[in-house]
Amino acid sequence: MTSAFQPDFEQLHVEDLHAFYGESHILHGIDLRVNRGELVTLLGRNGAGKTTTLRAILGLTGRRTGRISLNGRDIIGWPTHRIAHLGVGYCPEERGIFASLSVEENLLLPPAVRSGGMGVEEIYAMFPNLAERRRSQGTRLSGGEQQMLAMARILRTGANLLLLDEITEGLAPVIVQKLGEVLTALKAKGYTVILVEQNFRFAAPLADRHYVIEHGRVVDEIARAALPGKMDALHTRLGV
Amino acid sequence: MDLFNIPLPAILSQLVVGLINGSFYALLSLGLAIIFGLLNIINFAHGAQYMLGAFAAWFGLQYLGINYWVALLVAPLAVGAFGMLLERTMLSRLYREDHLYGLLLTFGLALIIEGLFVQGFGVSGNPYATPEALRGPVNLGFMMLPKYRLWVIVVSVVVCIACWLVIERTKLGAYLRAGTENPRLLQAFGVNVPLMITLTYGFGVALAALAGVLAAPIFQVSPKMGSDLIIVVFAVVVIGGMGSILGSIVTGLGLGVIEGATKVVWPEASNTVIFVIMAIVLLVRPAGLFGKEK
Ligand SMILES: Nc1ncnc2c1ncn2[C@@H]1O[C@H](COP(=O)(O)OP(=O)(O)O)[C@@H](O)[C@H]1O
Ligand SMILES: [Mg+2]
Numbered sequence: 001m002t003s004a005f006q007p008d009f010e011q012l013h014v015e016d017l018h019a020f021y022g023e024s025h026i027l028h029g030i031d032l033r034v035n036r037g038e039l040v041t042l043l044g045r046n047g048a049g050k051t052t053t054l055r056a057i058l059g060l061t062g063r064r065t066g067r068i069s070l071n072g073r074d075i076i077g078w079p080t081h082r083i084a085h086l087g088v089g090y091c092p093e094e095r096g097i098f099a100s101l102s103v104e105e106n107l108l109l110p111p112a113v114r115s116g117g118m119g120v121e122e123i124y125a126m127f128p129n130l131a132e133r134r135r136s137q138g139t140r141l142s143g144g145e146q147q148m149l150a151m152a153r154i155l156r157t158g159a160n161l162l163l164l165d166e167i168t169e170g171l172a173p174v175i176v177q178k179l180g181e182v183l184t185a186l187k188a189k190g191y192t193v194i195l196v197e198q199n200f201r202f203a204a205p206l207a208d209r210h211y212v213i214e215h216g217r218v219v220d221e222i223a224r225a226a227l228p229g230k231m232d233a234l235h236t237r238l239g240v
Numbered sequence: 241m242d243l244f245n246i247p248l249p250a251i252l253s254q255l256v257v258g259l260i261n262g263s264f265y266a267l268l269s270l271g272l273a274i275i276f277g278l279l280n281i282i283n284f285a286h287g288a289q290y291m292l293g294a295f296a297a298w299f300g301l302q303y304l305g306i307n308y309w310v311a312l313l314v315a316p317l318a319v320g321a322f323g324m325l326l327e328r329t330m331l332s333r334l335y336r337e338d339h340l341y342g343l344l345l346t347f348g349l350a351l352i353i354e355g356l357f358v359q360g361f362g363v364s365g366n367p368y369a370t371p372e373a374l375r376g377p378v379n380l381g382f383m384m385l386p387k388y389r390l391w392v393i394v395v396s397v398v399v400c401i402a403c404w405l406v407i408e409r410t411k412l413g414a415y416l417r418a419g420t421e422n423p424r425l426l427q428a429f430g431v432n433v434p435l436m437i438t439l440t441y442g443f444g445v446a447l448a449a450l451a452g453v454l455a456a457p458i459f460q461v462s463p464k465m466g467s468d469l470i471i472v473v474f475a476v477v478v479i480g481g482m483g484s485i486l487g488s489i490v491t492g493l494g495l496g497v498i499e500g501a502t503k504v505v506w507p508e509a510s511n512t513v514i515f516v517i518m519a520i521v522l523l524v525r526p527a528g529l530f531g532k533e534k
Pocket of ligand 1: 049
C-alpha cells in the first residue's frame with residue numbers, strides 16, 4: 001500500500017474533459033492534476049462549470065469525452081458506483097441529505113469504499129451536534145448541521161479523495177470556521193481534497209493550489225506561493 | 241346491538257369478507273408502491289403478473305406435481321425472475337423518459353400476456369384445490385370462516401408488516417428509501433443502483449405473484465382474473481397516495497373493510513364505493529391520504 005504521505009503520487013488526472021447536459025456543451029476541455037494529500041480548489045464565477053466538473057468526474061453528467069484517470073485507472077466509461085469504490089467521497093452542493101432517513105441513517109448510508117474510514121464515535125466526537133440529534137429526521141437539521149452531516153457521512157466510508165462542493169455556502173461564520181478546522185484536520189491525515197469554493201478567504205489558507213475555471217475551461221492555475229502576486233488578477237476573474 | 245336493523249354477526253362477517261379482499265388489495269398495492277417509488281413507473285402489468293402467479297401455481301400442481309406450499313415460494317420466484325428480465329431488457333430503457341412511457345409499455349405487456357393466456361387456456365376459469373391442511377371452517381364465534389380465507393388474511397398482514405419493517409427499520413430499507421429520493425446521489429456513494437432497481441422490480445412483481453398464488457384456491461385461475469382486480473387496486477393506490485408504503489397497506493386493508501361494510505348497508509353500492517371514495521380523495525387531497533404534496 002502506498003503511504004498517504006508519499007509525495008507526488010498522482011491520484012487524479014483529468015485531461016481535455018468535455019461534458020454535456022443533453023445538447024448543452026458545458027465543459028470545454030478541463031485539465032486537472034491532483035496529487036495524493038493535496039488540497040486544491042476550483043474557483044470561478046457562478047455557472048463557470050465547477051459543479052459540473054465534479055459531477056463529470058463521477059459520471060453524473062450526460063455524455064463526456066476526454067480522459068479521467070483515478071489512481072492510475074482510466075475511469076471515463078465506468079458506471080458511477082464503481083468510481084466511488086476507488087475511494088471517492090462526494091459532498092454535493094445541495095448537500096443531499098435524505099429526508100426519509102434519520103440523521104444516523106444518513107450517516108451510515110454510504111457503503112465503505114476503502115478500509116480505514118473513521119469510526120462512528122470518532123465522527124460524533126468531531127461533530128457533537130450530530131450525536132445529539134441522531135434520531136431526528138435528516139432534513140430537520142439546521143443548514144449548518146446538514147452540511148456537517150454531508151461531510152461526516154463520507155468520512156466514514158474510507159474515501160480518500162473528497163469532492164466538496166461549496167460546503168460553506170450560506171453558513172454562519174462559526175460554522176464556516178468549524179469546517180475550516182475539519183479540513184485542516186483532514187489534510188493532516190493525508191486526505192486528498194478538491195474544494196469548490198466561492199468563499200476565497202476560506203479557501204486560501206487551506207489550499208495548496210487553485211484552479212480558476214471560466215466557461216468550462218481551466219483558465220489559470222495558481223500555486224499557494226504565487227498567490228500574493230496574483231490577487232488582483234484573481235479578483236478580476238472572480239468578479240469580487 | 242343492531243345497526244339499521246341488521247344483526248351484528250352479519251355485519252362482522254361482511255367486514256371479515258371485506259378484509260379478505262383487502263388482503264389482496266394491500267399486497268398488490270404494496271408492490272405497486274415499492275415499484276413506483278424507486279422506478280417511477282406505474283406498473284400496469286401488475287394484474288397480469290398476479291395472474292401469472294396463480295397460473296404458475298395451477299400449472300405446477302396440474303403438470304409438475306408441485307404442491308401449494310412449494311408453489312407459494314416457487315411461483316413468486318419464477319414470476320419475479322420474469323419481471324427482472326422485463327426490467328433489464330425493456331423498462332430500463334425508459335427511465336430517462338416521461339412516466340407515461342413506462343405506463344404504456346407495462347400496459348402493452350399486460351395485454352400481450354393476457355392475450356397469450358386467453359389463446360392458450362381460454363377464458364373460463366380453472367379450479368385450484370384448497371390445500372388439505374387449510375380445508376374446513378374455523379369458528380370465529382360470530383361466523384364460520386373457511387380456514388383458507390383466514391390464512392389469506394394472516395399471510396397478507398404478516399407479509400405487509402414484514403415489508404414495512406424492512407423498509408423502515410433496516411439498512412436495506414434505508415437504501416430503498418434513499419434510492420427513491422435521490423438515486424443518482426446514492427449511486428455516487430457507491431451503491432449499485434441499477435442492480436437495486438432490477439431486484440426491486442423483481443420483488444414487487446413477486447409480491448403480485450404471491451397474491452396470485454393465494455388467490456388461486458379462492459377465485460378461479462383465469463387469464464382475466466388480474467385485469468378485473470387491478471382496476472380496483474389502482475383506485476386503492478390513488479386513495480392511499482402513489483408510492484406511499486404505509487398508505488398502500490392501510491388503505492388496501494381499510495378499503496376492503498369499507499367495501500364489506502357497504503355490502504351490509506347498501507349492497508348495490510359495494511362495487512362502486514371505492515371509486516366514490518377515490519373521487520372524493522382526489523378532490524380534497526389530490527396526493528392521496530398518505531402521499532406527499534409535490
Ligand atoms: N442539469 C443541467 N442541465 C443543463 N444545464 C446545466 C445543468 N446543470 C448546470 N447546467 C449549466 O451548466 C453551467 C455550469 O454550471 P455549474 O457547473 O453548476 O456551475 P458552477 O458550479 O461553476 O456555478 C451553467 O451554465 C448551468 O446553467
Ligand atoms: Mg456550483
